[in-house]
Amino acid sequence: MADLSSFLFGRIDEAFERYDSYFPIVNHVVYLPLEGILRDAAPRLSCRKGCHSCCGRIITATRIEALALVDYIYAFTTYDTTAIKAQVRDHARMLKDFLDAAESENNDHIWFEKKIFCPFLKNGECGVYAARPLSCRLFHSTDGIEKCETPIRSAGQLAMLGEAEALFQVLFYKTAARVDSALAVKGVLPIIIDDIVESEGFKKDNP
Numbered sequence: 141m142a143d144l145s146s147f148l149f150g151r152i153d154e155a156f157e158r159y160d161s162y163f164p165i166v167n168h169v170v171y172l173p174l175e176g177i178l179r180d181a182a183p184r185l186s187c188r189k190g191c192h193s194c195c196g197r198i199i200t201a202t203r204i205e206a207l208a209l210v211d212y213i214y215a216f217t218t219y220d221t222t223a224i225k226a227q228v229r230d231h232a233r234m235l236k237d238f239l240d241a242a243e244s245e246n247n248d249h250i251w252f253e254k255k256i257f258c259p260f261l262k263n264g265e266c267g268v269y270a271a272r273p274l275s276c277r278l279f280h281s282t283d284g285i286e287k288c289e290t291p292i293r294s295a296g297q298l299a300m301l302g303e304a305e306a307l308f309q310v311l312f313y314k315t316a317a318r319v320d321s322a323l324a325v326k327g328v329l330p331i332i333i334d335d336i337v338e339s340e341g342f343k344k345d346n347p
Contacts, residue, residue, distance in 0.1 A: 144307070145307065145310075148169070148173055148307070148311055149311070149314065151168055151169050151173065152169050152311070152314055152315050152318065154168065155168040155169045155315070156318060161211050161215060162204065162207040162208040162210075162211040163208045163209070163211040163212040163215065163216060163271055165208070165315065166204060166205065166208035166312075166315065167208070167270075167271075169311055169315050170274065170308050170311050170312065170315070171270075171271075171277070174274075174277060174304065174308060177300070177301070177304050178277065180300075181280070181298055181300060181301055184282055184298060185280050185281065185282060185298070186280075186281045186282065186283060186284055186285050186288075187280050187281060187285070188285070189265065190264050190265065191285045191288070192257070192261060192264050192265070192266075193285070193288040193289045194276070194279045194288055195257045195258040195261045195266070196251075196252050196254075196255055196256065196257050196258075197248055197251070197252055197279075198235070198247065198248045198251050198328060199258060199273065199275060199276060199328070199329040199330070200273075200275050200326050200327065200328060200329060201273035201274070201275060201326065201327070201329040201332065202273075202274075202312050202316065202323065202324050202325065202326050202327075203316075203322065203323045203324070203325055203327065203332055203336075204312060204315060204316045204319075204323040204324065205273040205274065205312070205329075206273075206327075206329060206332040206333050206336055207323065207336060208271055209268055209271045209272075209273065209329075209333065210333060210336050210337060211271075212268060212270065212271035213268065213271075216270075216271075219267075224259070224260075225337050227259040228259050228330055228333050228334050228337065229334050229337075229338075230259075231256070231258075231259040231330045232328075232330040232331045232333070232334035233334075234256060235251075235328055235330055235331055236331060238250075238251060238254075239328070249291035249292045250291070252291045253291050258330070259330060273329060274305065274308055274309070274312070275329075278301050278304065278305050280297065280298065280301060281296060281297075282296035282297065282298060283296045312324055
């Protein structure tokens, strides 16, 4: 694990030398190395293309992940950004209202029952798959996908992916610290993205 950590931490220097915007930096440091781990885990997972129950959960991410996702949409796709901006804004407002009215902090299962899916879900598939955050990449089940369809999940988990999550969270912190350590703070993804887009923070906060 020490050798792997050293290798991954070295990719932070490489990323800032090669790239000047958030998506390619985060992709180089975190997402590309993580793909190898996910490929190794894949035979033991039930997750398959088209299963999307997890997209109805409250999705969290660091601010640097949200900036990377916005950078991906605006700079690396041909999406209708006006339409996406409106969808994210509507979703974020619903989430804010829900969280403001919630009686406890453990609200994911209640939100899940509302069947309000991620604004980037299109025809059962992720529309920003290449830039999806760590919480989406590592959300998994070793049991049948039907266990993901219940409000309170009881699906089996792989220890190796739990360990990977801890390591890659450190990578996000170290990467964010190159710009501003506040970018490592986690929050609710649609709400963060709405704030970034409305304030045009993704233009002002270039690394």
